[in-house]
Amino acid sequence: MESTLNPTQLHLLKMFSFAKDSKALAEIRTALMEIFAKRVEDDMDALWESGAWDNKKNEKVLKEHLRTPYKAK
Template identity: 50%
Template sequence: MPVSETLNPVQLHLLDMFRFCKSDLELLELKDVLAAYYAQKVQEEADRLWDDGTLDADAIERIGKEHWRTPYKAL
């Protein structure tokens, strides 16, 4: 993946927010808030897919049986 030489507005804002973290606990709390935000977005998208019929119980069952591990080469 190519490395960007500039930060986008979201990245700049996050850097600014992390500047206020004065302890490990505050850092963990901010990380938890961000994780909860993205978990909510995932749930909303899953609900949308369920409601429009793209996702159903059979699809979830198939996804649960998938093996998406990265194949490793023997050394």
């Protein structure tokens, strides 16, 4: 099976070669989490502003039962 990395993955691999210790790894993880958290926040703001998301949908999701039911053996 052939695996091809996209340009973002290749760039990150090159950057990771400079992370020589656990502190550098922690800093990279934190930076990436902040970037993606900001993206999610911006997307949610856009949904609220467009009216595609509201408090009613929030409440529905909060009350939704997402656990997989266990089957008796």
